[in-house]
Amino acid sequence: MKNKYDVIIIGAGIGGLTCGCYLAKAGLKVLIVEQHYKAGGYCTSFERQGYKFDVGVHYFGGIKKGILGVILDDLSLRERINFMQFNPTDKIITPKATTYIRSNPKDTIQEFNKNFPSEKKNIDAFFKFVKHDNFINIYKKTSKLTFKDVLDEFFKNQALKTTLNVLLRNIGLCANDASALATIIFLREYILDPGYYPQGGIQKFPDALLDRFQDFGGNVLLSQKVDKIMVRNNSAYGITLKNGNIFEAKYIISNADAIETFDKLLYKKTEELKKIKRMDIAPSSFIVYLGLNENFIKQVNDPCNIWPFSTYNLGKTPVNSKNAILIGKPLLSLITFPYSHDITYKNCKKPTMQLMALTSYESKVFWAKNRDKLTDRLIKEAETIFPSLKKCVVFKESATPITCYRYTSNSNGSAFGWASTVKQINPLSSPAKTSIKGLFLAGHWCTVGSGQGGIPKVAFSGRRTASLIFKECAMKSYLSDYLL
Numbered sequence: 001m002k003n004k005y006d007v008i009i010i011g012a013g014i015g016g017l018t019c020g021c022y023l024a025k026a027g028l029k030v031l032i033v034e035q036h037y038k039a040g041g042y043c044t045s046f047e048r049q050g051y052k053f054d055v056g057v058h059y060f061g062g063i064k065k066g067i068l069g070v071i072l073d074d075l076s077l078r079e080r081i082n083f084m085q086f087n088p089t090d091k092i093i094t095p096k097a098t099t100y101i102r103s104n105p106k107d108t109i110q111e112f113n114k115n116f117p118s119e120k121k122n123i124d125a126f127f128k129f130v131k132h133d134n135f136i137n138i139y140k141k142t143s144k145l146t147f148k149d150v151l152d153e154f155f156k157n158q159a160l161k162t163t164l165n166v167l168l169r170n171i172g173l174c175a176n177d178a179s180a181l182a183t184i185i186f187l188r189e190y191i192l193d194p195g196y197y198p199q200g201g202i203q204k205f206p207d208a209l210l211d212r213f214q215d216f217g218g219n220v221l222l223s224q225k226v227d228k229i230m231v232r233n234n235s236a237y238g239i240t241l242k243n244g245n246i247f248e249a250k251y252i253i254s255n256a257d258a259i260e261t262f263d264k265l266l267y268k269k270t271e272e273l274k275k276i277k278r279m280d281i282a283p284s285s286f287i288v289y290l291g292l293n294e295n296f297i298k299q300v301n302d303p304c305n306i307w308p309f310s311t312y313n314l315g316k317t318p319v320n321s322k323n324a325i326l327i328g329k330p331l332l333s334l335i336t337f338p339y340s341h342d343i344t345y346k347n348c349k350k351p352t353m354q355l356m357a358l359t360s361y362e363s364k365v366f367w368a369k370n371r372d373k374l375t376d377r378l379i380k381e382a383e384t385i386f387p388s389l390k391k392c393v394v395f396k397e398s399a400t401p402i403t404c405y406r407y408t409s410n411s412n413g414s415a416f417g418w419a420s421t422v423k424q425i426n427p428l429s430s431p432a433k434t435s436i437k438g439l440f441l442a443g444h445w446c447t448v449g450s451g452q453g454g455i456p457k458v459a460f461s462g463r464r465t466a467s468l469i470f471k472e473c474a475m476k477s478y479l480s481d482y483l484l
């Protein structure tokens with residue numbers, strides 16, 4: 001029947017697309033329904049007045065050695081996307097040192113040793129531990145620790161600890177809150193195999209996944225919002241779209257926000273709802289998209305990601321509260337240069353820059369009053385690194401946490417789903433298999449034991465949910481075991 005599938009996936013984020021590719025490849029009849037007119041969720045790109053931007057995701061890690069590499073091979077995607085690795089990938093600025101992350105991990109370790117010579121032995125030991133082949137060993141040693149515990153165990157130098165702490169803005173936490181395991185997994189992907197950018201922009205990755213999904217026989221509906229998940233006798237059996245259309249399937253996978261899934265898409269109140277209402281959500285972000293004139297190009301030596309210093313305090317995540325914004329003292333988290341790593345966009349006369357700040361959610365009224373003010377303050381902050389930035393701006397636009405919510409339905413505009421704290425990386429916090437028979441989760445609202453948020457982790461989650469479906473259908477799973 002036309003509207004009957006084996007599996008329906010709600011959402012074409014990287015979690016949903018990866019899961020869909022594996023299931024369709026195995027011969028299941030799969031439908032992906034996405035509310036936006038394009039696939040990718042936070043991993044999308046857009047263009048304004050000829051200036052090109054990436055919505056959120058600005059680079060990938062783990063393409064050569066990590067889970068993304070495994071997934072690209074499994075789905076024969078390497079020939080479809082040209083991933084370029086840029087070098088240096090990141091520049092971390094603190095008052096005591098400027099440290100570069102390089103595409104070759106040996107060079108990165110050397111860089112740390114050069115900046116913090118008194119800690120050389122400890123730096124070598126730390127990276128040896130992060131790189132360790134025996135993942136079970138890392139798991140055993142770190143699963144109950146915060147990243148601050150690990151930093152304190154290895155290092156004495158506060159500036160060095162701060163340098164590593166700065167990178168945690170990538171998961172929206174400070175060292176004292178972040179799970180050590182989730183952080184080490186992040187470092188394995190983004191320090192030991194970092195800095196990949198697809199030729200043609202970030203959008204190329206979800207587009208290639210979607211093409212592959214369709215090649216495998218999968219169907220997709222874009223610009224269609226799922227309104228309800230239909231449940232009978234505690235078994236999910238279909239979805240209703242906002243336009244009233246109904247589709248049925250034996251298995252429903254939600255790549256959408258878990259709170260949205262359990263609170264709005266289901267009529268039935270489940271045990272998960274009570275539990276997840278007590279869980280912590282990762283912060284959202286405020287993003288400024290700048291189109292610049294050609295003079296700006298001369299100011300940028302290394303168009304890598306720049307992480308400006310904010311605090312030596314490892315117990316304070318640099319999230320901009322309402323008050324910080326009102327008193328005009330925002331903390332700038334990250335500066336990126338979208339498309340500057342794309343050889344086809346090099347020498348382009350329309351350079352772009354993005355400024356990101358971790359931010360609390362706040363109301364529409366608040367953002368209507370403070371959006372422009374925060375945009376200008378962040379430009380001013382960036383001028384401490386690029387002194388004549390303001391004069392080079394020809395185009396500016398910003399996204400508030402409400403914009404993030406509007407385009408992706410992530411609760412509070414969360415950038416990384418559930419916060420990857422020690423208690424919340426437990427696979428049972430928000431597991432892929434739900435209490436409703438046939439209903440599963442995939443993406444950064446699903447806990448798999450290694451932390452949430454970030455493309456490698458959500459792709460891993462999608463792959464893992466596919467393996468659970470294979471088990472349910474008693475199908476042979478051809479997936480290799482892969483520990484992140």
Ligand SMILES: Cc1cc2nc3c(=O)[nH]c(=O)nc-3n(C[C@H](O)[C@H](O)[C@H](O)COP(=O)(O)OP(=O)(O)OC[C@H]3O[C@@H](n4cnc5c(N)ncnc54)[C@H](O)[C@@H]3O)c2cc1C
Pocket residue numbers: 010011012013014015016033034035036039040041042043055056057058059060061224225226227255256257260285287356404407408409410414415416417442443444445452453454455456458
């Ligand atoms: C500013 C920012 C910068 C980031 N930078 C990086 C980075 O450089 N590298 C990195 O690895 N990670 C980065 N991240 C994190 C990363 O983007 C996310 O963790 C990841 O993209 C989440 O993927 P997902 O598949 O779980 O969900 P999402 O990307 O949120 O996708 C969910 C999809 O479901 C759809 N959906 C939701 N509800 C419905 C419904 N009812 N009906 C139909 N469709 C629905 C949404 O429209 C969306 O497309 C960044 C995030 C942000 C916000």
